[in-house]
Amino acid sequence: MPNTDEPKLISGNANLPLAQAIARRMSMHRGKSIKLVDTRVERFNDGEIFVEVFENVRGEDMFIIQSTSNPANDNLMELLIMADALRRSSAAQITAVIPYFGYARQDRRTKARTPISAKLVANMIAGAGIERVLTMDLHAAQIQGFFDIPVDNLYASPIFALDIRHHFKKKISDVMIVSPDVGGVARARELAKRINAPLAIVDKRREKPGEVAEMTVIGNVEGKHCIIVDDICDTAGTLCKAAEVIMENGAKEVHSYITHGVLSGPAVDRITKSVMKSLVITDSIQPTEAVKAAPNIRIVPTAPMFAQAILNIWTGTSVSSLFDTEMLEPIYEGFF
The missing domain is CATH 3.40.50.2020 (Rossmann fold)
Structure with a gap:
């Protein structure tokens, strides 16, 4: 004691x-x-x-x-x-x-x-x-x-699981969790298990740091409500590109759940203009006024x-x- x-x-x-x-x-x-x-x-x-x-x-x-x-x-x-x-x-x-x-x-x-x-x-x-x-x-x-x-x-996955069950309760059977790269599979699988959802992976190849040359979706995302899961979103270039590739592969809509919203440089502008329907982040980093004002960014408390x-x-x-x-x-x- x-x-x-x-x-x-x-x-x-x-x-x-x-x-x-x-x-x-x-x-x-x-x-x-x-x-x-x-x-x-x-x-x-x-x-x-x-x-x-x-x-x-x-x-x-x-x-x-x-x-x-x-x-x-x-x-x-x-x-x-x-x-x-x-x-x-x-x-x-x-x-x-x-x-x-x-x-x-x-x-x-x-x-x-x-x-x-x-x-x-x-x-x-x-x-x-x-x-x-x-x-x-x-x-x-x-x-x-x-x-x-x-x-x-x-x-953050237990918090995200509660949030997903609440916001996707009417379409939870059509939800698919997506890892934005091979390295994040364990994190995505953990969340997928919590909500009993299937898992897909976006395989990306970089020419140099910060620039993605090619992306391939591993798994059938057609007609699914896809949720990209990752720990950090910095400039959001890779995240927005992954959302585009997933939509091109027939997904119904794309959302993202990211633990730490670094969101530096052009990130907020990219997210606002992207095909992503929503980005959910935690308040582990104090959000800027631009982040708070973004219509498709939502913050869950830690x-x-x-x-x-x-x-x-x-x-x-x-x-x-x-x-x-x-x-x-x-x-x-x-x-x-």
Whole structure:
């Protein structure tokens, strides 16, 4: 059992609305007000980050909520500096809640003389005094092994399964899950199993990074309501192209469920003009005003899952129980 009365939450600037939503959900679960620790996170004129914690955290179990999304380097440094401030203030335990783990796409050497940046970031996080990491849908599962501290990796597929069952309940028998590449088959298969749907794959070949030369659909998508499933959507070029190819192969309509909506550059404009009927993302990355205004982009919340996961870590109970739809459904009651 914990030594403190309640877990304490602290947030950087990466995704303050999500941190506040997590605090509200935890307040509901605990039956008492849980607020973010009063903190000042600011920058000096030369860009240096400064953190000051205004509350006593000695002996407390601290949870830092901070995605390392754009600007990735600034948000990563905020996380590290907050951890150092808490460690030097005698916090009992520091857990980093990183809804979107940046640098995860650099998980291996793709050619000679390139870094494995995900491993470097893992070393920095552990070196800052963080003792546990809670994240969602790591781009590569092996990143958990880069850490010498416990890592809990949550999955968005149970949330997506609830959403799909709600929005496609009248045509669920015609739904087909599609993986946008061979590497994402395991993720797509997991969601397909949850809703008892068939699986198709888009095989893509790249001439160079960011440019797709050829796409082939493996599986019969004719007359199906196709749902593309992936963990990250950055510029949306590949996603929109995959949707076009699927429609050309006879699909009735195409939707996409993506965990982390990076949506940089021309992404929102491409999605708005694409053949995709809808794109569903989570709020692991704070959405921009353009994303919120896009007519075919919808955001599902992760706060209920993260709030329960934090409480489970704090009380020493199972986090993997949140992978079970029956356990998750009551937490998301009223959202779908």
